[in-house]
Amino acid sequence: MNLLQPSSGTISGGVYLDADPDRVSWGLLPNALAKPVLTVASGTVVCVDTISHEGILEDQGRDPAEFFAAAGITEILSDTAAVAATVAHDPLRQGPHVITGPIAVSGARPGDVLEVEVLELRRRTDYGVISNRHGKGALAGEYPQPPAGYDPALPVPPACTVATVEKNRGVIGLGDGRAIRFPLELFLGIMGVAAGTEQQVHSVPPGPHGGNLDIRMLGVGARLFLPVQVPGALFYTGDPHFAMGDGEVALTAFEAPLRATLRLTVHNDARMRSLASTLATPFAETAADHLVIGLDPDLDIAVQQATRNALAFLSERYAVPAPLALAYLSAAADFRISQVVDQVKGVHCCLRKSDLEGL
Template sequence: MLLPETTPPVWSVLQPLTGPHSDGLPYLPATPATTSWGRLPSDADAPVMSVDPGTTVVVDTVSHEGILEDQGADPVAFFGRHGVTAPEVLADAIAICRSGTHDLTGGPHVVTGPIEVRGAQPGDLVAVHMGPLTPRTHYGIISSRHNRGLLPARFPADGPVSSTFCLLTDPGTERVQATLPLHPTQAERPIRFPIQPFLGTVGVATPGERKHSVPPGAHGGNLDIRLLVTGTTLYLPVQVPGAGVYVGDPHFAQGNGEIALTALEAPLRATLTLDLIPAAEAQARFGSISGPFALTPEFLVPTGLDPDLDEAVARCGENAVTLLGAMFGVHPEIAYAYLSAATDFEISQVVDLVKGSHAMIRRSDFAAVAKEFTR
C-alpha cells in the first residue's frame, strides 16, 4: 500500500552518544561545556579536545534554529508545532537551550570546540578535511529576522521573525530532498530541492576578546560557503598556539547569497580530519594569501571578505591571482586574464555583516602543471 506524500517518513534521529560515532575515532559531543553560543573561542578558552595533526574526529553540531529566544527558547514546543515528536528533538539542543550560556551580546550560532591541534603556531595553516556530514534530524528551519536579509524592507512580512519549516523525504536513500509547501497554511509539500550538507562555520581561535559569531574573517568562522561539503578541504591561517578549531552553523542546503539571512539550518554529525601545514611549507605552496581558501575535487576556491561587497570580490580576485602564481607558476597578468575568461566569482553570502565572495577555479585547467596535494 502506497502512503500519501504528506505522511512523514520514518527517520533515525542521531541523539548524542548514539549512532555512528565510534569506530575508534575521537568523538566530541555538543554539550554546554563543549560549545560556545553567540561568540567564538579565543586564546583564553581551554581546548575541549586535543589531537595530533592528521587525526580524524567526529563532532556533533547543534543548530541555533528552534532554540533561540525569539522562537520561544523551547525546542520541544517549537518543533512540536510542526509535528515533530518530543523524542525526535535532539537532547543536546534541549540541554544547550536550557543552559543559559547564550551570550546575547554576540550572535545566534552554537559552535562545538575549540579543538587543539598539537604543535600549531601562528603562521601555520590548519587543513580541515570534510568527511561524512550526516544529518542528525529529518527537519530544519529557514529563518528571516533582524531586517538583515537581502530584502529587509519586505521580509519578514509579519512580525520580527519568520521561521519556515522544512521536512526531508526518502530516508536512507541517495534521493533525500527537502520539501516546502507553496503557502504557509498548506499541508502538501510540492516544492522539493536536494540537500547538500555543509558546515557554515569552521574557524580557528583568535587572540584577545571572543569574536561575535556572525561576521567571518581571517579566522574563518561563519563563512557560509556551500561548496564545503564532504570531500572538500578548508585551509585556515592559525591565529594562536594550538589553533583552536571549532565548527557549527550546520546546514542541509544553501544557495549562494543566502539572501533570507539563513538557509536550511539543521544539525549535522561531522567527521573531520585536522591536519597542519607549517608556515614555511604553507608559504612555498600557497604564497602570501590572505584569509581562508578551499580545495574541492574540482575547484580551487579562494575567498574575499569585507563589509563592502565590491571590496570582498576584489580581495577574492587578489587571492586568486596569488594562489595561481604560487601553486602553478602563473604570471599575474596571465592569471588576471585567465580568471576573467574562465572563472566564476560567486557571492558566498550577503547577510553576515561581513560579506563573502569565493571564486571557482577549475583544477583541471592546470593539469599540465598541477602538484599533488596530500594534506
C-alpha cells in the same frame, strides 16, 4: 522520525566530541584566551556533533520542544534541549550560532596552516528551519511581512519555516497541499580557528580565522585551509546546513544538525606558510576546484579581494604572471557570492583544477 542522539548510531574516526553544554559555546567564537575541550595529534580523525541554533533562539521562545511541536514535530535532540535550557546567551551582544569545541591540535603554531578535510556528514534529524528577520537578509525591511492585523508599533516577528526531509530531498510545504522539493547539500557553515585576539569574537562575521564562511561547496571531500593564529589552532565547527543557495538571501538557509567526521592536519612547511601569509584569508579545495576567498562588508571590495587573492594564488602555486592570470580569471573562473547576510560578505573564486594541469 530518524534522530541521531548523542553517542548513538555510527561514530566514525578515532575521537568523538559531543555537543553537550560544557563542550559548546553560544554566540562567541574562541579567541587567544580560550581553553580547549579536547587535544589531538595532527592527522587525527575526529567525529563532532553539531546542533543548530534555529529553534532555540530567544525570539523563537528558547524552548525547542515547544517550537517544533507547533510544526507537528514531537521528537528533538537531547543536546539541543540541554543547550537551550542551560547555556548562557545574550542575543544583544552575541551571535546566534552554537559551536562545538575548540579542539587543540598539538604542534600547531601561528603562521602554520590547519587543514580540515571533511570526510563524512550525517544528518541528525529529518527536519530543520529557514528563518528571516527584519534588519537581516538581502531584503531587510521588506521581509518578513507582518501578519494580518499586526500592531505596526511592535517589532515584526521572525518568519520561521520548518522544512523536512523526504527521500533525501528537502521539502517546503506551501500550505495548500503543494510543496517545493530540492536537493540536499550537507555542509558546515562555520569552521575556523581561534582568532589571535583577547577581545570577544562575535559568531556572525567571518574573517581570517574562518568562522561563519557559509560556503556551500565545503561538503564531503572538501579541504579547508585555515591560517593558524594561536598555539594549538583551537579548531571549532557549527552552523550545520542541510542545503543553501549561494547568497543565503533570506538570512538563514536549511539549518539543521549534523554529525561531522573531519581530519585535522597541521602544515608547517615553507610553501604552505608562505601561501597563507600572502592570502591572509582561508582557502579551500574540492575534487574539481581551488577556492580562493574574499571577505568585506562591501560586496564590491570582497570581489576585489577575491580577485587579488586568486592572482596571488595562481602566482605562488602555478607561477602564472599576473596580467595573464587576470585574463584567465575573466575568461574561465567563477566568482560566486557565498553569502550577503553575515555583516562581512563573502565571495569565493572557483579555479578549475583541470585548467591548471601541467603548469
